Amino acid sequence: MSNPAPAEAGPGHGSPPEHGRGSGPEAAPVPRRDTEEPAFPAAADRSQWRYRPRRAFWRSRLVRAISLVTVLAICALVILAMVREQTGTQGFLVGLGLAVLPVPLLMAAFRWLDRVEPGPWKNLLFAFAWGAFAAALVAILANSFAIRWIATATADPASADHLGATVVAPVVEESAKAAAILLLFLFRRRNFGGLVDGVVIAGFTATGFAFTENILYLGNAFGEDQEVGATGIGMVTAGTFFVRVVMSPFAHPLFTVLTGLGFGFAALAPRGKRLRKVLLPLAGLLLSMGMHAAWNGSATFGGPWIFYAVYGALMMPAFGLLTWLAVWSRQRELRTISGELPAYAAAGWLSPAEPLALSSMRARQLARSYAARTYGKEGARAVGEYESFATTLAFLRDRARRGTAGPDFAAREQELLHHLWQRRAVASPALTYAARATGRVWAPPQYLDYGGYNPYRS
Template identity: 85%
Template sequence: MSNHVPVPARDTEEPAFPAVPDRAQWRYRPRRAFWRSKVVRAIAVVTLLTLCALVILAIVRDQTGTEGFLVGLGLAVLPVPLLVAAFRWLDRVEPGPWRNLIFAFCWGAFAAALVSIIANSFAVRWIATATADPASADTLGATVVAPVVEESAKAAAVLLIFLLRRRDFTGLVDGVVIAGLTASGFAFTENILYLGRAFGEDQEIGTSGIGSMTAGTFFVRIVMSPFAHPLFTVLTGLGFGFAALATRRQRVRRVLLPVTGLVLSMGVHALWNGSATVLGPWGFIVVYGIFMVPAFGLLTWLAIWSRQRELRTISGQLPAYAAAGWLSPAEPLALSSMRARSLARDFARRTYGPPAAVAVGEYEVFATTLAFLRHRALRGAGGPDFIAREQELLHHLWQRKAVASPALTYAARATGQVWAPPQYLDYGGYNPYRS
């Protein structure tokens, strides 16, 4: 065995290791704690949510009976596609990963619901024992305990994604979408419980049809207020969204804003519960008409305004890359219009097939992420790895530029945002998807 030790080259580049051409086959790797593995963490999260699902669904079934559980499940699932579609539509500019959205919904439906039903039951029993007044304990539990417990349990999902998936949580829209889907999951499980109980009561007294408890509960919870829980928790999401916009130096703001949002969500939730519990049916109608409907309209406007603000960010940041030659002059205009984006994908699909449309869609996502990354960097919130992330995104754009650039230029021209010579819309004879 030789005592020779190789001497690295004295330059700035990493030395070559010709004896091991494929680094994927390296035998010696740095040791990492097992819990740092993405696979281990994913398995842990799935296991936790699965256990929570089994327990909470068993509790709900125990309280409603098998038949009531199935009826409640069938009715509670009806508003879920509407809610998911609404929040996904809001997130179309820079779509978040599906894994985050699925986690948020499942956390609300299983983990938050389980924590809430256990904590609420314990608190009401304790208050009833301490005060010897079960009626007051139920009222206090519904108006004070439930809003605090439930909004805290739902906020945990927003907090986890904010801390652990920070790159996917960049502003107000992300906060609204994550919080809204978490609350939608929570409302789904809660609706199974309430509808199942109502069906059980109807079975006991022999009522059915429009005048039944099931029909009344369905009308109030599914028809009139499917957005009630999302409305509460979206306030928490907005707090985290504003915190995401803060710079690294604004630490107090990054803590106080989420806390303020959480407190507001608890307050609105308490007002909603109290309107029915304390004020009775007429109080519920008054609060619903005077407060809840305008609040829902205001938050809807704010969410749409935030989405338009994202599009303005794209139109403001991407021209710098067009000036540097990475994008054509028309692309920032097309990328800041949802209609133009759709037209670009349709143009690529009609001209060169579905793979080209996929490439254009990926190009739009990478360009959007690049615009937001630059926007955060200019505000001092880009992070130390800004240059590496910027170059990675530019690399992905360059790989798809031959297909996406003409399609986006066509879309900008078709929507009247820019004029371009027809020959510029050609692929120049190059088509990577031509067989």
Template identity: 75%
Template sequence: ATADPTGAESVGATVVAPIVEESAKAVAILLIFLFRRRSFTGLVDGVVVAGFTATGFAFTENILYLGNAFGEDQQIGNSGLASVTAATFFVRVVMSPFAHPLFTVLTGIGFGMAALASRRQRVRRWLLPVLGLLLAMGVHALWNGSTSLFGPYGFYAVYAAFMVPAFALLTWLAIWSRQRELRTVSAELPAYAAAGWLAETEPLALSSMRARSMAREVAGRGYGPSAARTVGEYQAFATALAFLRHRAGRGAAGPDFAEREQELLHHLWQRRDVASPALAYAARATGRVWTPPPYIDYGGYNPYKN
């Protein structure tokens, strides 16, 4: 468009690359969102899926950049710390390994918020992922164009003033979202304990990362790796059950709620003999004792009574 190699390179890095790369990574998130919808339930899922997608992209891109830099050094005879390879490694691997995950996590957050929306909120379900993608493109463009936009020290200015604080903020958001999901587990699973599908000690054990980890370790030490995997599967199914019930309370569960609920309960029942004792031990060891909230009546909740 400019017939100027320097200008073309700047436009390619600042405009073309963010649009193409973030769109490509967003497609991967979209496919999981559409075809593994049951496993895509909120912000944490969006952050994790986007993080893995972007990390894989960055891994591949770093190999290409380092390979090109090494080839350039071989041609001009550079070596050591003054080489192009060393400079590329420092900038891409040491200083900014989180850059691509940071960009794409914004898209993942958009999809995660869309997953939390009810089926009636169709505009929100489509608008939020698009907004997240646009933010990802904008931040990516700011990062790529920092030097051309703000001079030779623009990279360091953007890195210190924007990228590091943004990374810290997103890290806090991921931790906060995880704690919020654990509170959802604690609030929703007592209904199933009251119905007899879970032991009384399990809801709060399953809402503690420490207790969950301890339960897997106890099962693994006592009965081997397969038992630890069984406990992990039990925890995953119980968490999915809690989120399903939470979505149902907000009108976002869909018409297959009862079928999906019974399916998850069936998976739990198959693993209960192995997982329940380990979770009970972890609950006692971590001091987490279950008592039903006094303001919720679970007495009549047992639609699956045998």
């Protein structure tokens, strides 16, 4: 096999590789894929990966993580104690058991959207915990204070409740949930690259918030049924469960996803567009507040028919539109992979079939299955890691093309190429097989061997 031409500004020299031969002594040589070990002049020592300077102890990740977990744990204890006090122990347990039912389904749906480049679970768990405990605690305290203040100022408790539901609650709750998205956008910027990330983080945050809120509503409904001795389908608990869990489990995620989309568009904005990075999230937040207010107002002022009209005319179309946008964004990520990785294949870092396999979720799964059959669990893990690193490399190159990659592009590119090269012996044949098996490249006849390799033979 002949040695492929080196990249124009080879990996690690500050810009994405282009076709053609390098010039000058600093051009990084592209290795012969099967025989040579590449040099990684810009790759740091393993202990220095992530390219962050050492910090003082009090600024270390461990201290920050412990502090964050402590704060969330305190919020959890306080909010759950407050809910139990309002609902009673029996109502709390019933509400908890019913409120948890939609949570795995919603989390699985948002995680499915994030399969192309899955974000770290710790970020998603933080978002869920923030929504369930911190945002819920802020909301219940702020809403209660605002309603009491309005009732005192107007001497009209009924109007205070209505204003609280339609004006105060949307503003307070959406702002509290948006805080989790803002924190991840600011402090986990590398994991927040576009629309899908915004949707998924917002969805997990809102799912956590709805979980705690449902405990309160369902627990109170059960308490009402206990007082009047209601049983069967006419129970308030059954009606509350139908409206909040069956009809509209996506209500809170739908509102907050608008905020997440605002942050997602901000993440795609070029570097230096600071005004755009501020205005887009604010626009998303205002839209989420408006839709939340319309939803609460239909239930507060309109009665059941207005509620169902708003549900059918506003909520369902909005849900369908946002679902389409989320799926389209997921497909856009796959198109980014198929558009960016061929440059690395042309430079010799990947085989020609790999970009095609990596841009298909079915081919990725097939490659992992092939590696598991051939090499066992370790092989499947290596292929999965290879797919993850290659996806991150494609998105990094895409951000570099749009001017949002940052000054450490070369070092990050080198680190990713280093990880890919370590796993190529197992991953490259598996992905080539998957590309052929899924019809993304031409497959040779079963009775012929090409270069000693036949994908139809185990």
